[in-house]
Amino acid sequence: MEILKVENVTKKFGGFVAVNNVSFTVNRGETVAIIGPNGAGKTTLVNVITKKLEPDEGRVFFDGFEITRLPPHKITKLGLVRTFQVVNLFPTLTVRENMALAGLSAGATGEVRRVIEMLGLEEYTDRVVAKVPLGVQKLVELGTSLLLKPKMLILDEPVAGLGAEDRLNMVKVLSELKKSLNLIIIEHDMDVVFALVDRIIVMDKGRIIADGRPEDIRENKLVKEIYLGGE
Amino acid sequence: MSLSSRLKGLVNGNTVALLLLIAFLAIIPLTGHRFYMYIATLIMIMGMFAMGYNVLFGYVGLLSFGHGLFFGAGAYSTALFTLKVYSDPLVGVLITVPVALLTSIIVGVLTLKHGKVYFAILTLALSMIFWSALVKLRWLTGGTDGLVGIPKRGVFVDVSGPIVTYYFILAFFAVIMLGLYILNKSRYGLLLRALGANEDRLPFLGYSTFTLRMVALTISGTASALAGSLYAVFYSVVTPDVAYWTFGAEPLIMTLIGGPSYFLGPLIGALIFVPLTTVVARFAEYWMLLLGIALLAVILFFRGGLLGFLESLSRELKLGVYRRWRF
Numbered sequence: 001m002e003i004l005k006v007e008n009v010t011k012k013f014g015g016f017v018a019v020n021n022v023s024f025t026v027n028r029g030e031t032v033a034i035i036g037p038n039g040a041g042k043t044t045l046v047n048v049i050t051k052k053l054e055p056d057e058g059r060v061f062f063d064g065f066e067i068t069r070l071p072p073h074k075i076t077k078l079g080l081v082r083t084f085q086v087v088n089l090f091p092t093l094t095v096r097e098n099m100a101l102a103g104l105s106a107g108a109t110g111e112v113r114r115v116i117e118m119l120g121l122e123e124y125t126d127r128v129v130a131k132v133p134l135g136v137q138k139l140v141e142l143g144t145s146l147l148l149k150p151k152m153l154i155l156d157e158p159v160a161g162l163g164a165e166d167r168l169n170m171v172k173v174l175s176e177l178k179k180s181l182n183l184i185i186i187e188h189d190m191d192v193v194f195a196l197v198d199r200i201i202v203m204d205k206g207r208i209i210a211d212g213r214p215e216d217i218r219e220n221k222l223v224k225e226i227y228l229g230g231e
Numbered sequence: 232m233s234l235s236s237r238l239k240g241l242v243n244g245n246t247v248a249l250l251l252l253i254a255f256l257a258i259i260p261l262t263g264h265r266f267y268m269y270i271a272t273l274i275m276i277m278g279m280f281a282m283g284y285n286v287l288f289g290y291v292g293l294l295s296f297g298h299g300l301f302f303g304a305g306a307y308s309t310a311l312f313t314l315k316v317y318s319d320p321l322v323g324v325l326i327t328v329p330v331a332l333l334t335s336i337i338v339g340v341l342t343l344k345h346g347k348v349y350f351a352i353l354t355l356a357l358s359m360i361f362w363s364a365l366v367k368l369r370w371l372t373g374g375t376d377g378l379v380g381i382p383k384r385g386v387f388v389d390v391s392g393p394i395v396t397y398y399f400i401l402a403f404f405a406v407i408m409l410g411l412y413i414l415n416k417s418r419y420g421l422l423l424r425a426l427g428a429n430e431d432r433l434p435f436l437g438y439s440t441f442t443l444r445m446v447a448l449t450i451s452g453t454a455s456a457l458a459g460s461l462y463a464v465f466y467s468v469v470t471p472d473v474a475y476w477t478f479g480a481e482p483l484i485m486t487l488i489g490g491p492s493y494f495l496g497p498l499i500g501a502l503i504f505v506p507l508t509t510v511v512a513r514f515a516e517y518w519m520l521l522l523g524i525a526l527l528a529v530i531l532f533f534r535g536g537l538l539g540f541l542e543s544l545s546r547e548l549k550l551g552v553y554r555r556w557r558f
Contacts, residue, residue, distance in 0.1 A: 071434065073437050077437045082435060089429070104418055
């Protein structure tokens, strides 16, 4: 049964069509990656789904509700939660305060400490977010998303900019999360993608050019030519 | 969380400083010096105005050029109510609260959906419309002469003596300051600071930024209107000057002087600004020039205001004290 349905979505910036008539569905329990070269329209698509951007055409449904005209805060309340390509937190607030804001929103203030411990952030709790390492900031953003009690979590390049150790740690955390949560992951690191997902959607020039199981996508000639190259 | 741990969370450098200031203000009448009482009263009124202003400016990051509207709405609602409806200063001040709530909602609906620059200009425009109405509606507002003889004696309170007036204003000052402090420490204070830190993030945590801004504007407008109301009780006279945009910019100046990122910043600014404008202005012919130079110095060299300067100094000297004075 589907949890997310994207129907003929188009987004233009002037004459440039960033997302061109894109349709797909995500079923409950599925972990999906959206991959593609830079400028393929992956982040724009997520921005349209979560209403950071208004679509020019098309409709989006989540958990049985049409969300095309809803403001982002109402979409979040429905359980569709996202992270950002560039970490998007409250830089002047502490790690605990950032987490508390999410906890307050979802009535989960009692969960803040548990999520901090689960992500191993205890030593950073009272530090201002702007002054903690990027790997920690990424985990804080993930923690705030989890406190929102999502039904689906969209992660925009969760391991981008992380060192090898932080990258492994993030994959470990996401592997656990996918057992209980619908995930959509936008990622360039193919090792991470193949390690985590059940299905891959490949985009190029605003369109979906392939959609299938990781093993099929790996062998897809068009995908190899456009994105995976000699991999 | 238990009551004792909640209370512990509320006690810090800001609370101690605030309580000491209130205690200090409370003993000023004992000196019997009328001029000190006059200056202290103005500090309380303008301090309330600036502290209310900073809920919008320092917490949320919205610059208003129209806060004279709220101050004026408070002053005129108290004046009109006590002169024409019910002659009691306490009821006259309390009636300001619903007036301020209504004013804030109207201003918010008209200004809050258009971005920060337009908010600044729209608040300026609205305050000028309000000021023009005060000047033109002579039959109601007395025009440029304003309203005189605002009663100090009523059914519930009699504040006709200067000392009683002083303590009447001090009581409201204390309540508003403690209210703003509790707000600062509450979850709503955290939300307002988050709005100032990164408003684009909040919708993706499930919060409506419009609603949060409206809450901030309402709190800010109500505190400013109460300051205006007490101003009317203090002077027994109100004129349209209190709603003029230059007067509405004074809390901004006080906030910049004290430090907008600090809870007590605007009040510290009032402690400097009020004596400067009332005492120095008497002796210095070019005091506006001096004020301009002082403002330039603050903005160019002491961006965080006096408290920001003290924080930098404490960091240099490795004292690490003043950071606790931030929101």
